Amino acid sequence: MYQLKNVTKTYTGKRTVHALRSVDLEIGDGELVAIQGPTGGGKSTLLQMLGGLDRPTSGSVLLAGDDLAKLSDGALTSARAERIGFVFQHYNLIPTLTAAENVATAMVPLHVKAEKRTRRALEALASVGLAERADHLPGELSGGQQQRVAIARALVKEPRVLLADEPTGNLDEATRDEIVELLEGLWKEEGLTIVMVTHDTAVARRAQRRLRIAKGTVTER
Amino acid sequence: MFLTYLRRELRHRRKQTAVVAVGLAVAIALVMVVSSVSTGVRDAQTAVLESVYGVGTDVTVSQPGEAGGGRPGRFEFDAEAGEADDDGTRSLDQAQLSVERGTATFDAASLDTIEGVEHVTDAAAALTLTSTSFSGEMPDMEAMQEQMEAGGGPGQAGEQGGPGRAGGPDGAGGSAFEVDSFTVTGIDPSADAVGPLTTVEVAEGRGLEAGDDEVAVLDATYAETAEITVGDTLSVGDSDLEVVGTVTSTTGDGVATSSDVYVPLVLAQTLADLDGQVTDVYVSVDSADHVDAVADAVGAALPDASVSTQSDLADDVTGSLSTASSLVSTLGTWLSIIVLAAAFGLAILFTVSGVNRRTRELGTLKAIGWGKPRVVGQVAGESVVQGLLGGVVGVALGAVAVLAVNLAGITLSGSSGGLAVGGPGAGGQAPGGGQATGGGRGGGAPFGQAADTATSAVDVALSAPVTVWVVVAAVGLAVLGGLLAGVVGGWRAARLRPAEALRSLA
Numbered sequence: 001m002y003q004l005k006n007v008t009k010t011y012t013g014k015r016t017v018h019a020l021r022s023v024d025l026e027i028g029d030g031e032l033v034a035i036q037g038p039t040g041g042g043k044s045t046l047l048q049m050l051g052g053l054d055r056p057t058s059g060s061v062l063l064a065g066d067d068l069a070k071l072s073d074g075a076l077t078s079a080r081a082e083r084i085g086f087v088f089q090h091y092n093l094i095p096t097l098t099a100a101e102n103v104a105t106a107m108v109p110l111h112v113k114a115e116k117r118t119r120r121a122l123e124a125l126a127s128v129g130l131a132e133r134a135d136h137l138p139g140e141l142s143g144g145q146q147q148r149v150a151i152a153r154a155l156v157k158e159p160r161v162l163l164a165d166e167p168t169g170n171l172d173e174a175t176r177d178e179i180v181e182l183l184e185g186l187w188k189e190e191g192l193t194i195v196m197v198t199h200d201t202a203v204a205r206r207a208q209r210r211l212r213i214a215k216g217t218v219t220e221r
Numbered sequence: 222m223f224l225t226y227l228r229r230e231l232r233h234r235r236k237q238t239a240v241v242a243v244g245l246a247v248a249i250a251l252v253m254v255v256s257s258v259s260t261g262v263r264d265a266q267t268a269v270l271e272s273v274y275g276v277g278t279d280v281t282v283s284q285p286g287e288a289g290g291g292r293p294g295r296f297e298f299d300a301e302a303g304e305a306d307d308d309g310t311r312s313l314d315q316a317q318l319s320v321e322r323g324t325a326t327f328d329a330a331s332l333d334t335i336e337g338v339e340h341v342t343d344a345a346a347a348l349t350l351t352s353t354s355f356s357g358e359m360p361d362m363e364a365m366q367e368q369m370e371a372g373g374g375p376g377q378a379g380e381q382g383g384p385g386r387a388g389g390p391d392g393a394g395g396s397a398f399e400v401d402s403f404t405v406t407g408i409d410p411s412a413d414a415v416g417p418l419t420t421v422e423v424a425e426g427r428g429l430e431a432g433d434d435e436v437a438v439l440d441a442t443y444a445e446t447a448e449i450t451v452g453d454t455l456s457v458g459d460s461d462l463e464v465v466g467t468v469t470s471t472t473g474d475g476v477a478t479s480s481d482v483y484v485p486l487v488l489a490q491t492l493a494d495l496d497g498q499v500t501d502v503y504v505s506v507d508s509a510d511h512v513d514a515v516a517d518a519v520g521a522a523l524p525d526a527s528v529s530t531q532s533d534l535a536d537d538v539t540g541s542l543s544t545a546s547s548l549v550s551t552l553g554t555w556l557s558i559i560v561l562a563a564a565f566g567l568a569i570l571f572t573v574s575g576v577n578r579r580t581r582e583l584g585t586l587k588a589i590g591w592g593k594p595r596v597v598g599q600v601a602g603e604s605v606v607q608g609l610l611g612g613v614v615g616v617a618l619g620a621v622a623v624l625a626v627n628l629a630g631i632t633l634s635g636s637s638g639g640l641a642v643g644g645p646g647a648g649g650q651a652p653g654g655g656q657a658t659g660g661g662r663g664g665g666a667p668f669g670q671a672a673d674t675a676t677s678a679v680d681v682a683l684s685a686p687v688t689v690w691v692v693v694a695a696v697g698l699a700v701l702g703g704l705l706a707g708v709v710g711g712w713r714a715a716r717l718r719p720a721e722a723l724r725s726l727a
Binding site: 048051053054073074077078080081082086088090092094095096097101104105106108109110114117153154157 | 222225226229230232233581582585586587588589590591592593595718719720
């Protein structure tokens with residue numbers, strides 16, 4: 001699925017930060033990968049490179065053969081819209097939209113018609129066990145429910161890969177287990193490629209493959 | 222999704238939406254008021270000009286008088302003038318008819334010259350005069366002298382041993398008199414295509430007709446003030462004329478016609494002893510494009526004449542109308558620009574601030590595949606709707622403000638070109654609100670200045686119209702403000718990198 005070749009990311013400012021140093025990495029189709037490491041080690045930067053949210057300073061990030069580093073802004077936006085699903089630590093739901101509308105936002109750039117958007121959003125919410133909460137605003141949902149809505153939003157467009165940045169970071173233990181089981185189910189049943197950044201070793205242990213990133217360098221664990 | 226998201230966002234940020242909309246609304250309302258009042262003042266100027274020069278007059282020709290020229294003569298009485306009364310006074314009655322101060326007459330044959338100029342479609346000549354009459358009682362000097370010689374003078378002797386003041390009928394210097402002044406326009410009754418007669422309509426009786434001799438038609442307002450009715454007799458100069466009708470102005474309510482009294486041109490020339498002379502020629506031109514050319518040609522053909530176009534005349538409008546016009550065009554315009562700029566700035570500030578607060582939200586949308594145009598469109602759309610709301614509220618607010626201006630009954634006074642405009646004022650009466658003034662305020666003024674005090678002002682009630690275009694422009698401005706804010710906010714949102722949104726969460 002992913003092939004990273006000699007990827008370097010350097011942030012220049014008052015102080016130069018080498019977030020990624022010559023990273024070479026391959027992630028196969030249908031893998032569940034957990035990335036761990038200390039704060040500031042480069043976890044989130046690596047996830048941004050994989051998600052096409054940022055471009056490397058040098059090197060290439062191939063997603064199914066397409067080099068995300070060389071795609072135009074428009075093509076990169078399309079790649080994010082069509083092929084990559086995101087789940088964030090803080091859920092990042094639109095506070096003024098209902099759960100169903102939040103899920104539907106992922107289909108807006110795909111030009112899915114409104115009626116079909118609504119139907120698919122409800123189906124996605126049902127698949128994460130939130131069918132009855134479709135009309136609720138994020139503020140009316142618990143943290144776990146909000147993260148389920150975020151997962152439904154990521155899955156509704158049927159992406160090739162799901163990138164999750166600390167998906168259980170804001171959840172209690174019981175809810176954390178629920179979310180991890182949900183992700184595991186998607187991986188097993190749907191064959192989805194999942195790359196997950198986590199501080200939580202208990203969560204990382206449930207991954208098929210564990211990577212550690214520190215000082216911009218990736219190692220297998 | 223666009224509309225749902227937009228509606229929810231605006232509802233969610235009610236306070237910001239209200240502040241931006243109200244800011245734009247106040248600015249729009251101000252622009253509406255300034256625009257409407259400006260139109261009202263312009264209409265008032267037009268009314269003043271039309272009341273003086275008539276509808277369709279493109280060029281006027283007159284003859285400037287020499288300094289101090291055209292001044293009415295003095296009323297002079299010798300010791301035996303008038304009739305002696307038993308109470309030691311003499312009753313005096315005298316009238317004068319002359320051209321107004323500062324104007325002069327010129328040969329009526331100039332009308333033929335002007336009619337011969339290319340592009341002139343019509344021309345009419347007029348002789349504008351001022352009739353000033355003196356009527357009252359003065360001390361009988363002859364009788365006083367006799368009493369002095371007999372040693373029984375009624376008053377105290379002056380320092381030089383002259384006669385003392387006589388206690389007169391009014392107790393104010395031994396005299397009681399009234400000076401009446403009104404304007405008289407002599408005009409060819411058939412010349413109704415251009416000139417003063419184009420803006421009058423008969424109120425009672427009839428208008429002037431070809432073949433009329435010693436008749437007069439009065440401005441209805443003047444007739445009412447002077448208590449003259451159709452069928453009465455009016456003294457003009459030394460002649461008594463039959464009043465055959467009254468006329469009112471067609472240029473608007475409360476606008477006086479250009480003269481108090483209208484008489485046939487030939488009669489005016491005869492009464493004023495100005496045979497073959499006129500004071501004004503009103504000219505209409507076939508096209509607005511030819512007005513300047515005609516004015517130049519007339520000026521060349523009549524080098525001593527003063528030739529004015531409508532725009533020259535508009536510049537000549539003076540009085541509170543001119544002050545209002547100046548105030549609206551300077552203070553009003555600048556105030557509108559400043560308030561608009563402030564409202565636009567406020568809208569931009571709030572929009573940018575909103576985008577900054579929504580960094581995570583907008584960054585997330587970009588992360589899940591929303592393109593720049595869609596994100597910018599969403600932000601701009603919200604601002605435009607805020608502008609639209611401001612426009613609608615502003616139009617309502619502006620309409621109420623304009624209504625208040627109209628209900629306030631503001632009266633503007635204007636005069637133009639030194640031509641007298643008739644109206645109430647006979648016998649030294651003050652002008653009535655909303656009515657044309659003119660005629661004498663001269664009661665008690667020195668005789669020689671009686672005519673000077675005749676004003677040439679027209680009082681016009683300010684009517685500020687709200688046109689469809691003003692409404693459209695107001696809403697358009699508000700939307701423009703919202704659009705500007707949206708473009709700036711959208712530009713800010715477009716620059717937002719999704720990675721920064723994610724990083725801000727770390």
